[in-house]
Amino acid sequence: KVRSMLDISFPPKEEDTSNGVAPKLGVEASIEHELKYRVSANNTDARPVKLYQSVAWSVHDRLVDAFDQTQAYWKEKDPKHIYYLSAEFLMGRTLTNAVNNLDLGGEYAEALKKYGADLETVATGELDAALGNGGLGRLAACFLDSMASLDLPGWGYGIRYRYGMFKQGVKDGLQVELPDYWLDNGNPWEIRRPETQFKVGFYGSLEDGKWVPGEEVIAEAYDVPIPGYKTKTCGNLRLWDALAPEEFDLEAFNAGDYSKAVEQKRRADGITAVLYPNDATEEGKELRLKQQFFFVSASLQDTIARYLEQHKDLAGLPDKACFQMNDTHPTIAVAELMRLLIDEHGLSYDDAWAITTKCVAYTNHTVMPEALEKWPVRVLAKLLPRHMQLIEQINSNWLDSITGHVTAKVEAELAASDAEKQKKAAAAAEERKAALVAAEAKGEEALAAAKKVVSEEEAAEEKPADKATLVEEKLKTYSIIQENQWTKGEMLVNMAYLAVVGSFAVNGVAAIHSEIIKTDIFPHFVEIFPERFQNKTNGVTLRRWLAYCNPELSALITEALGTDEWVRDATLLAKLKPFAEDAAFRARWREVKQQKKKALAERIREQTGYQVSTEPMYDIHVKRIHEYKRQYMNAISLIHRYKVLKEMTPEQRAKAVPRVVVFGGKAASAYYMAKKIVALILSIGETVNNDPEIGDLLKVVFLPNYNVSEAELIIPAAEISQHISTAGTEASGTSNMKFALNGALIIGTLDGANIEIGENTGFENLFIFGVKADEINKLREDRKNFSDYDPRYTAALQMVSSGVFGRPEYFEDLVASITDMNRGNDWFLLANDFASYMDAQDAIDELYRDQEEWTRRSIIYTASNGFFSSDRTIDQYAREIWNVQPTPQP
Numbered sequence: 001k002v003r004s005m006l007d008i009s010f011p012p013k014e015e016d017t018s019n020g021v022a023p024k025l026g027v028e029a030s031i032e033h034e035l036k037y038r039v040s041a042n043n044t045d046a047r048p049v050k051l052y053q054s055v056a057w058s059v060h061d062r063l064v065d066a067f068d069q070t071q072a073y074w075k076e077k078d079p080k081h082i083y084y085l086s087a088e089f090l091m092g093r094t095l096t097n098a099v100n101n102l103d104l105g106g107e108y109a110e111a112l113k114k115y116g117a118d119l120e121t122v123a124t125g126e127l128d129a130a131l132g133n134g135g136l137g138r139l140a141a142c143f144l145d146s147m148a149s150l151d152l153p154g155w156g157y158g159i160r161y162r163y164g165m166f167k168q169g170v171k172d173g174l175q176v177e178l179p180d181y182w183l184d185n186g187n188p189w190e191i192r193r194p195e196t197q198f199k200v201g202f203y204g205s206l207e208d209g210k211w212v213p214g215e216e217v218i219a220e221a222y223d224v225p226i227p228g229y230k231t232k233t234c235g236n237l238r239l240w241d242a243l244a245p246e247e248f249d250l251e252a253f254n255a256g257d258y259s260k261a262v263e264q265k266r267r268a269d270g271i272t273a274v275l276y277p278n279d280a281t282e283e284g285k286e287l288r289l290k291q292q293f294f295f296v297s298a299s300l301q302d303t304i305a306r307y308l309e310q311h312k313d314l315a316g317l318p319d320k321a322c323f324q325m326n327d328t329h330p331t332i333a334v335a336e337l338m339r340l341l342i343d344e345h346g347l348s349y350d351d352a353w354a355i356t357t358k359c360v361a362y363t364n365h366t367v368m369p370e371a372l373e374k375w376p377v378r379v380l381a382k383l384l385p386r387h388m389q390l391i392e393q394i395n396s397n398w399l400d401s402i403t404g405h406v407t408a409k410v411e412a413e414l415a416a417s418d419a420e421k422q423k424k425a426a427a428a429a430e431e432r433k434a435a436l437v438a439a440e441a442k443g444e445e446a447l448a449a450a451k452k453v454v455s456e457e458e459a460a461e462e463k464p465a466d467k468a469t470l471v472e473e474k475l476k477t478y479s480i481i482q483e484n485q486w487t488k489g490e491m492l493v494n495m496a497y498l499a500v501v502g503s504f505a506v507n508g509v510a511a512i513h514s515e516i517i518k519t520d521i522f523p524h525f526v527e528i529f530p531e532r533f534q535n536k537t538n539g540v541t542l543r544r545w546l547a548y549c550n551p552e553l554s555a556l557i558t559e560a561l562g563t564d565e566w567v568r569d570a571t572l573l574a575k576l577k578p579f580a581e582d583a584a585f586r587a588r589w590r591e592v593k594q595q596k597k598k599a600l601a602e603r604i605r606e607q608t609g610y611q612v613s614t615e616p617m618y619d620i621h622v623k624r625i626h627e628y629k630r631q632y633m634n635a636i637s638l639i640h641r642y643k644v645l646k647e648m649t650p651e652q653r654a655k656a657v658p659r660v661v662v663f664g665g666k667a668a669s670a671y672y673m674a675k676k677i678v679a680l681i682l683s684i685g686e687t688v689n690n691d692p693e694i695g696d697l698l699k700v701v702f703l704p705n706y707n708v709s710e711a712e713l714i715i716p717a718a719e720i721s722q723h724i725s726t727a728g729t730e731a732s733g734t735s736n737m738k739f740a741l742n743g744a745l746i747i748g749t750l751d752g753a754n755i756e757i758g759e760n761t762g763f764e765n766l767f768i769f770g771v772k773a774d775e776i777n778k779l780r781e782d783r784k785n786f787s788d789y790d791p792r793y794t795a796a797l798q799m800v801s802s803g804v805f806g807r808p809e810y811f812e813d814l815v816a817s818i819t820d821m822n823r824g825n826d827w828f829l830l831a832n833d834f835a836s837y838m839d840a841q842d843a844i845d846e847l848y849r850d851q852e853e854w855t856r857r858s859i860i861y862t863a864s865n866g867f868f869s870s871d872r873t874i875d876q877y878a879r880e881i882w883n884v885q886p887t888p889q890p
């Protein structure tokens, strides 16, 4: 049974025995202490959420002990640190993770018995910390867990958004966005550090080469302890909040300055107010750039200040600090580190550049052109004039440094084309000579005419290209500052280029993605520094994504392996393989899946009102809503499935394989098509789920507000999961790894990490379909004359257009986006992949009929994918990029 918060009862009041500092108390006494003194819940007004708060504060105190000890130890040992700079950390809930990583699960479970509560239920009292959009932010959170678990000295640095990712609701069949009040009940997981503040400037001008900011805010630190798994190590996530200077400069806060002070406060508040809700699209707003600079500047100042407490000379910074930039969002770090070193610490430009390029590394997470950040020079120069000046200098030095290379390239090309041209010219001259001879034979008039043609042809002959112009043109393609291809005359700073030039390492996040960035995004940089480019295939923490979200399956794995060491060393999962052949083990594996399906069915009923059976196959498609991720193609396939079921005889229906199809994911609030895709899925569900003829044969559910906590419930219940992006568009994907580890089979394209999952699991165990990444360009070209529509596809779209699911006008442009040459022309190639997608779906139905074989494969998935532990990923970063060593406390 899924326990409800209401099942928790409070025991009658006992005599108060707490009289000491909380950490000195045992777990039970400390919970009581917190209930009484911190949360102030006496037995009569005690609410379950207050029990959560008390437990959380009790754990907090234990975390602080671990945190203080680790940080003091690291300070003493002074090892090199990794600083993970990220605009997003999608942490989710903390309680279960903290208790179990601290190895206090048993003690807390015991203490909670007194309240008739269990940890799992109490944990639901916590709101998610949703300081991220999706994969990129969650990856950062998994990385923190792995860094601490591997005893690596490392901190995350980010922004303490007061509003995280919006809460998604559904109203009248559409997505609505509601504010995320995640800090409303207080946050036991953070420690405010009013003693750690830095000034961050914006705007202003350069006076005698010195930047005089026109606006200043104060960055104040909040520390979030990150406990490693069963180690003394406790890392840190430092998040910055923005304050107006007047807030603590009380003297200036006099009557005369009152309105100015209020305005300053409003502006400062604005910086950390809200996370931009766009995943893999750029938000070209000045405030976004302000956020980026704000947290980057505070983080660099903080690091340098700590470094200088122990070292005199900044030349040694690269031996003590590495800054990993999570995508281009923190790329202004390249210019800010230069500014701090030159303007604040008096280094020469060249020395500063040498240090910067040894400290900074860059991870690229997407090849979607609309996500590649390009800031107008105008915006940058206004907000950060000194940084713009430095970027210009960086760019001009960079272009100078490669002019030799580019010139040689142009010369080689010229030589090659010259030889070609000379050959052509010689042939043409021969032809002309022959023509003249022939014309001469025909007489005066013909000769005159032929001479005229020849002189025209000679005049039209290609002049040799001017080398200087060619070099100049080519250099532009390497330039960090480029002209906007759409708005002539507007100059843009290409942040990815700045990141590549300023970093000592650049990596992609899955094998195929790391190749694509080399061939398609940065080919000319690869020519210059091939050794800079690397791959680091993403991973996920097995603590949160298997051990804690699926304790039932974990118990079974531990029993089979005779140890729970696999939670630390995921390669041990491979030892599960033989159990796939054991029928009794398979039966127990199925039982666990059944239990998790039941919990999900209960959640679906709670959230949507739909009653779904636990017998059908659970088919899950959860991720941000995006055209490239092709939830739309899945929706079309479901329309077809519905149509087929409707047309079946009762005998045929009795043989059909029933499915519950669950979608989840948020559409960015301004993403027009994505919102329509959500609406379409909701409408299909409305029609299908209320069709009495269909019953349990098909249910289509859109589960609102997909977030980390929902994922922890959904993923363990999945039997098949969908990862069906157009090949070449999804850099990696990470939920595919979570599903695989929880024994869900995968239907997917040859994209991102699906490929490596296939290599590890055996491709024959996945349902792979669709075109390949290297065919995409040509297929897009061919779409100008595309007519090869699958009749099932056309019929399904026809049903949308004719109003079977309501609101045909509303869906008109969604349909047009994949059928109309002039309105999108199916950029993500749904029509090209549809038939093979349907074949894969048929194969799934067929295999599901054989539950023994299905379960066998499910076990193989879990056994095969230990590679995708973020411990492995982080170990590779630490060795191959960061050069940071494990520093455990004795």
Ligand code: KOT
Binding pocket: 133, 135, 136, 139, 278, 279, 280, 281, 282, 327, 365, 366, 371, 509, 538, 730, 731, 732, 733, 734, 752
């Ligand atoms: C880009 C701009 C703003 C916000 C987010 C992004 C973003 C997200 N870029 N890439 N991602 C995803 O990152 C994940 C972690 O590496 C990948 O698994 C996923 O394929 C990316 O889409």
